[in-house]
Amino acid sequence: MENFFSEEFLIEITTKRFEYTYEAMWKCIKDFLELRGIECYSPRSCFGALIKEGIVKEEYEPTLAEMIKLRNALVHTYDEEKAKEIYKLIKKEEVYDTFKAVYEAIKSYT
Numbered sequence: 061m062e063n064f065f066s067e068e069f070l071i072e073i074t075t076k077r078f079e080y081t082y083e084a085m086w087k088c089i090k091d092f093l094e095l096r097g098i099e100c101y102s103p104r105s106c107f108g109a110l111i112k113e114g115i116v117k118e119e120y121e122p123t124l125a126e127m128i129k130l131r132n133a134l135v136h137t138y139d140e141e142k143a144k145e146i147y148k149l150i151k152k153e154e155v156y157d158t159f160k161a162v163y164e165a166i167k168s169y170t
Contacts, residue, residue, distance in 0.1 A: 068140070071147045075134055078150045082131045085162055092166050103128050116165045123158040130155075 086103040093100055093109050100106040107124040110116045130146055137143050149155070 071143050074147055074150060075143060079131060079134050081159065082127060085159065088166065089162065092169070110162070110165075115169075116161055120158045120161050123154045127155060127158065
């Protein structure tokens with residue numbers, strides 16, 4: 061049981077959770093915008109529309125763009141060192157704050 065909470069395990073769980081949360085977030089944004097008559101077909105276009113419509117502040121745009129890169133890198137990462145780098149970036153406060161800001165913004169419309 062000692063290895064259960066190894067660094068490798070924590071990196072795997074954290075990166076997968078980020079990936080699932082990211083996918084759920086952008087698809088939720090897509091559906092939310094569609095209900096408002098705005099069509100978007102990719103995370104980048106959905107995030108852009110969210111900001112353009114003033115639903116989320118522009119200050120989150122750089123982190124949303126970084127999250128796209130992180131998610132895409134995760135899908136094609138098989139190298140432990142690269143996974144560690146991504147893990148460190150995912151743990152940044154800005155990533156959490158951005159997830160929270162998107163959640164709060166959409167929630168305020170329901």
